[in-house]
Amino acid sequence: MPLTVLAALRAEIDTIDEEIIQLLARRFSATEQVGELKAQHQLTAVDSEREAAQARKYHMLADAHQLNPALVLGMFAAVIQEVVANHQKLATRRMTESDD
Known part of the structure; x- marks a missing residue:
């Protein structure tokens, strides 16, 4: 396999990896909002x-x-x-804030 093909395939993999990480960041942003709602309404x-x-x-x-x-x-x-774990931290923080 020519090295240029290998390099191109690795570049494609790197791009995909970056996209996966961006999607994970979006997912965690959405789940943080879910966690805030759960904490606000005292859901598990x-x-x-x-x-x-x-x-x-x-x-x-x-x-x-x-x-x-x-x-x-x-x-x-x-x-x-x-x-x-993030939702549990949010719930704990909300409970601590409501005690103040």
């Missing part, structure tokens, strides 16, 4: 029913795109774990 940080539905959806999407479902589910599990 975890929504087990939604997480289960999303896991089924991720599995279906992984299959549809010929990706390893375990990889996709693991990736989203890490993202969701971070989201829940």
Whole structure:
């Protein structure tokens, strides 16, 4: 494989990686708003029913795109774990602010 082709493919991968990171930033911005609403209305940080539905959806999407479902589910599990931790911090902060 000529090195120019390899370099072009790596550049494409780098661009895709940047797009994934930008999408993650957008996702976390949206989930921060969800966390604020949950904290404001004293809702729990975890929504087990939604997480289960999303896991089924991720599995279906992984299959549809010929990706390893375990990889996709693991990736989203890490993202969701971070989201829940952020929601818990927001709830704690809101409770602390309301005590003042």
